[in-house]
Amino acid sequence: MIEPKTKKALLAIVLVLWLATMPALQAIYHNPGYHGELAQWNPNVREGGTLAIMAMLGGFRNVAANMLWLQSDKYWHQGGRGWWKMLPLLRTITQLDPHFVAAWDTLSWHCAWNLHSDASEADKPKWIQAGVDVLREGIKNNPDKYDLYSSLAWLYHERVKDYNRAVPIWQKVLTFKDAPVTQGHMLAHAYENTWQIDKAMEVWRWCVRRKSDDMVARRALKWLTAHKDDRAYLITLWERDNKVRKSRGLPAMPRPDQVKDKP
């Protein structure tokens, strides 16, 4: 049996240590390794139904996110109304697992392309903006991965056709060591589309330096060397691009002969 004196001392130690766990927890919460968003209850998770709520409380959010991912795939194949049902599911997946890059990417693409095409004319711009917002939120949760920057740049480049906004994001993508050389191709195309031909050639050369058997970059360099001063040909390309822009209700790009390479 423990003596009453020893027992009191032990209980005092217990109390002190128990109180000390609180500042230790605070230090954990403020550590960059702590992923606070995972410990927080997010009301949006209710959209995912009982499974998501149970998963959040039981510590099985990742498995639940995978299950919802499967469910969203089922809705995708249904098309039509299924597309709209995918939206809350994908949203819940990103809440349950904010580091699930493919889910952010799919959600953004779903908003900016599929739901945009299914929405009324008045609502269309809203869905493109939703796609952009989703990617920005995803980037905030995954700033050390190039994938979502790349998707955002692609969205500006291909969907919004705002090449000037895509350029700095492609540049950011290339600061990631694991970004493949094809991301450089995209930056070069963005420069070409803003008629900054010299810069585009510089990027194509960089691609060749990085990967000597990059035939796409070699062909592009050859082509640009041959056509960069052929303004008539560039204007034909510009007219073709503007036709697409007009059909999407986007503003026209300036004529190539009115644009000079920015310093």
Added chain:
Amino acid sequence: MRSIKSIATNMVGEALNRLIFQVILIFGVVFMVAGFFFTYLDPGEEGKMLKDLGLTTLTIFGMLMAIFMAVSTITPEVERRTIYCLIAKPVKRHYFFLGKFLGSVVILGIACLVMGLVLVLALYVKEQVWSLELLSAVGLTFVSLSIMSALVMTLSTVASPMLAVVGGFVFWALGYAQGFMHQLAAHADNPTSRGILESLGSLAPNLQVFDIRAAMVDQVYIPPSYYSWLGIYAVMYLVVVLVIGIIAFNQKQL
């Protein structure tokens, strides 16, 4: 110290031969390998699904093992009256308690290692990459399981085995709902309910902070300082629970 070691070694030997340990471990490994065959359901994200399923399987089966193993450490010894032989010898009660705890920690370590290695091997077969980074998630799961084991052992000294099992599951749920509890407390208008929620939150171990499964699967960097703080927290919480357990076990009428 020698008596603690002997009790722990004896406990490990006994537990390895116990059916419940073998069944839980076999089911855990089977579930982990079964996950391998379900990855086709998640096109493009097969690796992620396998890792998620594997680590969750390890947590669930590990937790079941921690709870049931901890309950069956002290009570059966009392029921079979084998404890009297030990206590009659110069073995102090707290040595007995600590020996049993150390034994369960070793068993949990073996189970985590086996399941963790099976997962890494399954991933290697699937992706031809050694995903050794997952072992840090396995390690932290092991720490959280050790905390749960100490907690349930302590509960079993003052409550019936059934109540200790139920208590174990309640603490498990509370441990993962800490973020939710704090948010609820922050939004409570009544200071009494806020106090109750806060106290409940701080009484239960915060298992959520040990859960780095998502970060590991998604290859998010965790700084070493995070592990250090977790270590400090785990040691402090373990000491608190074990000392309470020792006091309660010493008070127990045998």
